[in-house]
Amino acid sequence: MHAFLGFVRKEFRHILRDRRTLLILFGMPVAQLVLFGFVIRNEVNDVTLLIADPSQDAMTQALTHRLLASRYVDGVAYQTHLDGIEAAFRQGLAREALLFEPGFAERLQREGLARVQVIADATDPNVANTILAYTTAIIQSYEQDLAATTAVSPGIVPNVRMRFNPELRSVYLFVPGLIALVLMLVCALMTSITITREKEVGTMEVLLVSPLRPVPIIVGKVVPYVVLSFVIVLVILGLARTVFGVPIRGSVGLLLAECLLFIFCALALGILISTRTSSQQVATMIALAGLLMPTVLLSGFIFPISSMPAPLQALSHLIPARWFLAILRGIMIKGLGLADLWTETLALAGMTGLFLIASIRSFHDRL
Incomplete structure (x- = not known):
């Protein structure tokens, strides 16, 4: 038994003196834990949002500010033409665009219904789905706040369009x-x-x-x-x-x-x-x-x-x-x-x- 314990001590000394072995034993697990811990995430951050807002009314501005205040939107850029939005998507400068219909606030107050087109870059379908879920939740929250402060129950209808991968095929x-x-x-x-x-x-x-x-x-x-x-x-x-x-x-x-x-x-x-x-x-x-x-x-x-x-x-x-x-x-x-x-x-x-x-x-x- 004494000889066996001496042999075990010798092996421990060999391992502790070998820097490469120690690096493999302790360095690689720590590196893998750090990488996997920070990389494997479902949330999406730092999305650049394009806005096409012809009416520039109080309601569209309020909804835009609410989107910008969320943690997933990094910045907002305004576009007036679809060509500019398409070019931004192709160059990877934006992942999402919101196109408000003309007279958004007036139609919402008069008819109780207004539409906004939501376009997402679906090159990565998982990211596109997450972005769409964030945007839809913010629009619904804004609807609820409007319903609590106005006599009319407003309805904002998002028309979703997935660019480059409309079927969201993984x-x-x-x-x-x-x-x-x-x-x-x-x-x-x-x-x-x-x-x-x-x-x-x-x-x-x-x-x-x-x-x-x-x-x-x-x-x-x-x-x-x-x-x-x-x-x-x-x-x-x-x-x-x-x-x-x-x-x-x-x-x-x-x-x-x-x-x-x-x-x-x-x-x-x-x-x-x-x-x-x-x-x-x-x-x-x-x-x-x-x-x-x-x-x-x-x-x-x-x-x-x-x-x-x-x-x-x-x-x-x-x-x-x-x-x-x-x-x-x-x-x-x-x-x-x-x-x-x-x-x-x-x-x-x-x-x-x-x-x-x-x-x-x-x-x-x-x-």
Whole structure:
């Protein structure tokens, strides 16, 4: 028994002296708790609301102020034309618009009935439903206050219109995210494992003493994954279009070019991980914890970025999948072109270039 207790004490000492083991044991659970605790939220915050109010009467102003006072509305912008509202939705500058009918207060007082059109960006159907629920509750609360202060029982009828996804199909949300997740899995994870395996079995040294230089060796390693990843993109897009009815409203050529750009970005990350690790096990852990988890949590794949705390919103700018998802949804769901998505494309291209340079330099330094 004494020998057994001595053995246990020795194991405890080994664990406590190994900083990497302690980081995995305590750091990862804390990081996961913080991420999941702040990211997994059902509420929606910081919504920019567009208002079209031709009458500008006291009742429309009172309802607008009540909406602005709620915690889900971040600001109000006034529009006089539908074209301006449509442009704001396409550029992602607003998620909701309210269009009051002319003579709103006069009609409400005379007839006891007035209409307001509520338009929501349904690219993310969950967010659209939440925004609509908030707005409807505020309108009903305003109705009740009016009924308590006037002799007529007023009725405000919201005419709801869901833009880009009128049927609120969740597949519109998940297919672009699935493309990003699969590409990150195939490109980054598999590339890092493949190159690390060559180092483990000793064949990488054999390749390095061959007539081939390091860069052609790496290119030869990743070319099959580029081709396979591109085929996977075509398969997913084909299934999404034919089986699930997900539209591709923008340019197919631009969509495929953006997918190819993200493939190169993920491959560069995989190469960078492989040059910094010595075993497949470590490479897998880093890829899963450092790439796949942020892709799911911080890219807007499932949870809206606008609902996250400010530090996590800032951190999400460093996640390539965040920009790629915005590009995919813009092209597929909204029909946007490069003129509308040049900021996201430039950010993704810049990250790709930095990761490629870092991975090539790291490969030369390590091997």
